[in-house]
Amino acid sequence: MANGEIKENTETKDFDIIKTLRGNLWIVSTIVLAIVLAGVLILRGGSATGDVISADKAAENLMSFVKSQGAESATVVSKERDGNLYKVVVKYNGEDIPVYVTLDGKYLASGLIPLTAGNTAGAKDNSNNAEETPKEVPKSDKPKVELFVMSLCPYGLQMEKGILPVAVLLKNKIDFKVKFVYYAMHDKPEIDENTRQYCIQKEQGDKFLNYLSCYLKEGKTDECLKEAKIDNAKLTSCINNTDKQFNISANYNDKSSWLSGRFPRYNVDLADNEKYGVGGSPTLVINGQEVQSGRDSASLLKTICSAFNNAPEECKQTLSSNNPSPGFGYSTSGSATTASCG
Numbered sequence: 001m002a003n004g005e006i007k008e009n010t011e012t013k014d015f016d017i018i019k020t021l022r023g024n025l026w027i028v029s030t031i032v033l034a035i036v037l038a039g040v041l042i043l044r045g046g047s048a049t050g051d052v053i054s055a056d057k058a059a060e061n062l063m064s065f066v067k068s069q070g071a072e073s074a075t076v077v078s079k080e081r082d083g084n085l086y087k088v089v090v091k092y093n094g095e096d097i098p099v100y101v102t103l104d105g106k107y108l109a110s111g112l113i114p115l116t117a118g119n120t121a122g123a124k125d126n127s128n129n130a131e132e133t134p135k136e137v138p139k140s141d142k143p144k145v146e147l148f149v150m151s152l153c154p155y156g157l158q159m160e161k162g163i164l165p166v167a168v169l170l171k172n173k174i175d176f177k178v179k180f181v182y183y184a185m186h187d188k189p190e191i192d193e194n195t196r197q198y199c200i201q202k203e204q205g206d207k208f209l210n211y212l213s214c215y216l217k218e219g220k221t222d223e224c225l226k227e228a229k230i231d232n233a234k235l236t237s238c239i240n241n242t243d244k245q246f247n248i249s250a251n252y253n254d255k256s257s258w259l260s261g262r263f264p265r266y267n268v269d270l271a272d273n274e275k276y277g278v279g280g281s282p283t284l285v286i287n288g289q290e291v292q293s294g295r296d297s298a299s300l301l302k303t304i305c306s307a308f309n310n311a312p313e314e315c316k317q318t319l320s321s322n323n324p325s326p327g328f329g330y331s332t333s334g335s336a337t338t339a340s341c342g
Contacts, residue, residue, distance in 0.1 A: 051104040054290065055079045056279025056342065058086040058105040066090065079280075081292070081338045138287035143307035144175045146272065148283040151193040152186035152219075153341035154326035156281035158333075161216050161324035162295040163284075166304055167209060169314050174304060177201065178212070181281050182273040183263040185341050191252060191266055196221065198268050199238035204230060219328050242268065280342025294336055296323045 053061075059079040066074045077089040077096055085100040101107070147163060149156030160178070167176045178201060184190040197215075201208040207228045214224035225232065243249050251257055252264045259265060272278070276285050284291055286307045293303035297319035305315035322332040326339070 053103070053105045054277050054279055054283075055081060055086050055088075055340070057277065058101045058103070059088045061105040062088050062090070062099060062101050066092075078339075079342075080340060137291055137303065137307045138289050139307055139309050140287050141309050142173065142175055143304060144287055145304055145307075146177050146179050146276075146285040148179045148181050148269070148273065148276075148278045148281065148285070150181050150185055150190055150281040150341055151197060152190040153281040155337070155340050157216060157328060158324050158326045158337070159282040159284070159295045159300075160212065161330065162297050163300050164209065164213060164216070165297045165319050166301045169301070169317060169319070170304070170312070173312050173314065178208075179269040179272055180266055181278060181283070181342060182266055182270050183259045183342075184266050185263055185281075187264075188252065191248060191264065193221065194266055194268065195239050195242055195248060196235070199235055199242060200228075200230060203234060203238050216328060217330065246270075280340040282340060292338075294323070296321050296336075 056079065059076050063074065063076060071092055074090050074092040077091045079086060079088045081087075081103075085102060086105075088099050088101055090097045090099055145163075145167075147159065149160060163176075167174070170176075178197060180194045180198065184194065197208070197212070200211055207230055211224050211228035211230060214227045215221065225235075246267045248266065248268070251267065255261070255264075257265055272285075276283070276288070276290055278285075278290075282295075284293060284303075286304065291303060293299050298321040301315065301317075301319050305311045308315070323336050325331045325333040326337070
């Protein structure tokens with residue numbers, strides 16, 4: 001797994017977060033209150049105000065607070081939704097510190113205390129995939145479905161494998177596009193693959209899903225270009241033009257422009273990233289709103305079909321409820337995940 005990539009099932013330790021934040025004694029009362037608040041928030045949907053922000057924004061709020069207390073070297077290791085809170089793992093002085101942030105990004109807790117005897121400290125969220133679907137998804141006659149990924153992010157690949165059967169089933173009854181997060185975490189190979197997929201989708205769109213289906217097996221680009229019968233001359237021309245239009249190579253070669261000094265910027269879909277507040281892979285946007293969904297095909301079909309004013313007959317079909325495994329290959333993982341890259 002690449003440096004900086006989100007690690008699912010992060011092993012937690014017992015830390016004194018008060019010491020971590022350099023002995024600011026007044027924070028004690030804040031964290032005690034936050035722990036109590038976290039228990040209340042579970043009953044309120046995880047938000048003190050009723051607002052929900054992205055995991056990226058919640059982590060940004062947390063880091064602003066942490067660094068304001070003098071922990072300037074602290075960095076975010078991972079962030080993901082964990083039930084009704086965001087779990088942000090922060091690295092400071094060589095330690096990985098799990099911190100829970102409310103969904104509105106306004107309160108934190110250093111850890112969660114199980115309220116029932118049967119719970120254990122490392123218990124996962126065992127809620128059903130369908131329960132992650134928001135109660136209200138914006139509706140339209142032809143839903144616009146945008147999936148933002150990094151082409152080598154294992155969790156982006158996981159959701160692509162789940163959504164592909166849905167896109168094939170619903171065909172032109174939805175406006176489906178794969179788009180790309182505004183930075184790359186897997187260096188030049190990811191940048192090249194992002195641009196390759198962008199161009200295939202843009203200029204040879206009728207072949208894109210066939211290419212993607214092949215690519216998700218093992219990531220063998222050359223074989224998949226042949227299998228999908230991609231016009232290579234047309235593809236090369238598009239790649240060159242896209243590189244110049246969005247300064248892809250220039251941004252890669254200028255390390256001073258890299259995000260946090262670590263990740264090259266990838267600006268092909270920058271406007272949409274900014275519009276929706278995209279921060280990681282995968283991010284699913286339907287009719288202009290980021291939505292949460294399980295990554296299995298059945299959950300994704302349910303989520304997308306809920307965005308129709310009048311759902312078509314295809315929405316009554318049954319797709320697999322098995323969770324695709326992260327990364328390449330069509331095996332299943334057996335459990336749901338909300339992990340992401342970014």
